[in-house]
Amino acid sequence: MPRQYNAGERSRRRPMDTPSKPLNLRQRMAALRNVPPFLRDIWRTSPVLAVASVALRLVRAVLPVATLYVGKLIIDEVTHLLHLGGAPADLSSWLGNGAFHHLWMLLALEFALAVSSDLLGRVVSACDSLLSDLYTNEASVKLMEHAASLDLEDFEDADLQDRLDRARRALAGRSMLLSQLLGQAQDVVTIVSFAVGLLIYAPWLIVLLLVAVVPAFVGEMHFNAQSYAVNFQWTPERRELDYLRMVGASAQTAKEVKSFGLNRFLIDRFAQLSQSIYRANRRVALRRASWGGLFTTVGTIGYYAAYAIIAFRTVRGDFTIGDLTFLAGSFRRLRNLLESLLTGFSQVASQALYLDDLFSFLRIRPEILSPQQPRPFPHPIRQGLTFENVGFRYPDAERWAVRHLDFTLRAGEVLALVGENGAGKTTLVKLLSRLYDPDEGRILLDGHPLAEYDLAELRANIGVIFQDYVRYYFTASDNIAVGRIEQRDDDVRISEAARRSIADAVIARLPKGYEQMLGKLFKEGVDLSGGEWQKIAIARAYMRDAQMLVLDEPTAALDARSEFEVFQRFKELSQGRSAVIISHRFSTVRMADRIIVMQRGQISEIGSHKELLAAGGHYAELFELQAAGYR
Numbered sequence: 001m002p003r004q005y006n007a008g009e010r011s012r013r014r015p016m017d018t019p020s021k022p023l024n025l026r027q028r029m030a031a032l033r034n035v036p037p038f039l040r041d042i043w044r045t046s047p048v049l050a051v052a053s054v055a056l057r058l059v060r061a062v063l064p065v066a067t068l069y070v071g072k073l074i075i076d077e078v079t080h081l082l083h084l085g086g087a088p089a090d091l092s093s094w095l096g097n098g099a100f101h102h103l104w105m106l107l108a109l110e111f112a113l114a115v116s117s118d119l120l121g122r123v124v125s126a127c128d129s130l131l132s133d134l135y136t137n138e139a140s141v142k143l144m145e146h147a148a149s150l151d152l153e154d155f156e157d158a159d160l161q162d163r164l165d166r167a168r169r170a171l172a173g174r175s176m177l178l179s180q181l182l183g184q185a186q187d188v189v190t191i192v193s194f195a196v197g198l199l200i201y202a203p204w205l206i207v208l209l210l211v212a213v214v215p216a217f218v219g220e221m222h223f224n225a226q227s228y229a230v231n232f233q234w235t236p237e238r239r240e241l242d243y244l245r246m247v248g249a250s251a252q253t254a255k256e257v258k259s260f261g262l263n264r265f266l267i268d269r270f271a272q273l274s275q276s277i278y279r280a281n282r283r284v285a286l287r288r289a290s291w292g293g294l295f296t297t298v299g300t301i302g303y304y305a306a307y308a309i310i311a312f313r314t315v316r317g318d319f320t321i322g323d324l325t326f327l328a329g330s331f332r333r334l335r336n337l338l339e340s341l342l343t344g345f346s347q348v349a350s351q352a353l354y355l356d357d358l359f360s361f362l363r364i365r366p367e368i369l370s371p372q373q374p375r376p377f378p379h380p381i382r383q384g385l386t387f388e389n390v391g392f393r394y395p396d397a398e399r400w401a402v403r404h405l406d407f408t409l410r411a412g413e414v415l416a417l418v419g420e421n422g423a424g425k426t427t428l429v430k431l432l433s434r435l436y437d438p439d440e441g442r443i444l445l446d447g448h449p450l451a452e453y454d455l456a457e458l459r460a461n462i463g464v465i466f467q468d469y470v471r472y473y474f475t476a477s478d479n480i481a482v483g484r485i486e487q488r489d490d491d492v493r494i495s496e497a498a499r500r501s502i503a504d505a506v507i508a509r510l511p512k513g514y515e516q517m518l519g520k521l522f523k524e525g526v527d528l529s530g531g532e533w534q535k536i537a538i539a540r541a542y543m544r545d546a547q548m549l550v551l552d553e554p555t556a557a558l559d560a561r562s563e564f565e566v567f568q569r570f571k572e573l574s575q576g577r578s579a580v581i582i583s584h585r586f587s588t589v590r591m592a593d594r595i596i597v598m599q600r601g602q603i604s605e606i607g608s609h610k611e612l613l614a615a616g617g618h619y620a621e622l623f624e625l626q627a628a629g630y631r
């Protein structure tokens, strides 16, 4: 059974979770569910680098407290030596004096700790950056592969384009997330080590500490979520900025933009849009700065309160001078660490929101799939392709693009489709090559629904050249080879395809022949005329052993002689193959075995050129109209 749903249902299959207002705490926390799969992906990227980074960070995490403690011991030792008196006169007597041995040992230890910490830091960042690069590369490939698996319909969906855009940005920015997460883990260990020291000496300082840092954390969480919401809301505009940038400065558009004098319009529109985005960001940035300033001051007050208490208790004789430096240092470091941990956590939480975009994009599943057990594809096709009451409506469209299509494309037959603009010809072609599935009715190939055949095999057997074929900025040879990219190195096949589509004469005139880079994007590229590009594109159809050829306005840009020649060859070569040709030129159309006339998405007439002329209907009217132009 074909899927039956209306356009509304289809657009609802991927509801957009647009955070038009700032997300609440639960939603923000919920995004953290993306962290474990992210870490799993990182682990898979390179277990060796991941282990190295974590292990080295663990070692590095306890170095600060060790350093601070050795510092305390040094100060206590110095104070002790001062009390003993008998200071040495110069450095050499210092070095030789056994009484200073302990002090020297401590200094050497602190030096060793400092050097190790620096070196470990370097190695850790090298590991992180290698791991991030690897992850970004792998995830980008995954993103491309996934995008390639989606349906054409998905690509025509603006919501999906927004999501893809955010997924790409998520990927670009998310490599930092790894260092951040591992840095967080390292900070936790350091914090625990400092907190143990503080707990032994003065447990109440811990409470003071929390009071000092929590406001900053809450503030950060709030503003990070707001930044994300702004980013989310402005995705379509950001995509428009990219688009305007492209239209304003690209080889494809320069000709028209210049002759219409569109630059000012594009630049103004760009400036206006970017200014609006800037204003939205500025609002958040300014509020963040002012609240952030206030919260930091609260933290500083907490620190100095603690400092004053410790100083007072040292004077009272509860602590040594060494303890004073250790405690004040611990408190300051702990505060900074806690603050950065909490800020980091809120950043991780907001990065996790961006990861949501990446993962949710990767979760989108295509609907046009091969069946589990495909039916063997017929070689040759015997009965042909039958449309049974086929209807299709584009997502969110009110109108049916095509409806009640009932006809058979017989094996070996050349069928032409004619009809005015928007009549549904291209839609019909997209349906028969299963770029879309019908919303109504069914399409059968040799009596079985198209969906029962393997998708790749079906497409390999139907060679379609669309009217908006792509001009690849590749060499001439590769431009033809895209019709069957596995045969890219088969020069004979490529030149044969060029001969059939009369692209061989175009290529013969190129300075580097088949190796000539086409288009003006890359160095030494040569541009072609519209008709020349078209001949190259038609050659792609001949690269395939397709049993069915579909040419959607293949000759629109060809001159009269070329068109005639292309069709002569096409007729010769499509012997035994079925073909569908869409054309507005009756000189082409009349060569077909049968002609389907489409009007407003429906078939109004079917027959041979002669039959249709004799019937005196819409076809005859259109034919007369064009013929009159030549008289």
Ligand SMILES: Nc1ncnc2c1ncn2[C@@H]1O[C@H](COP(=O)(O)OP(=O)(O)OP(=O)(O)O)[C@@H](O)[C@H]1O
Pocket: 156, 394, 395, 397, 401, 419, 420, 421, 422, 423, 424, 425, 426, 427, 428
């Ligand atoms: N991707 C799309 N999304 C929504 N509507 C579409 C889309 N493509 C085409 N349509 C609409 O579907 C109808 C049929 O379009 P189709 O491209 O099949 O016409 P056509 O006969 O090939 O026209 P032309 O001769 O201009 O190429 C038109 O009304 C068009 O506006």
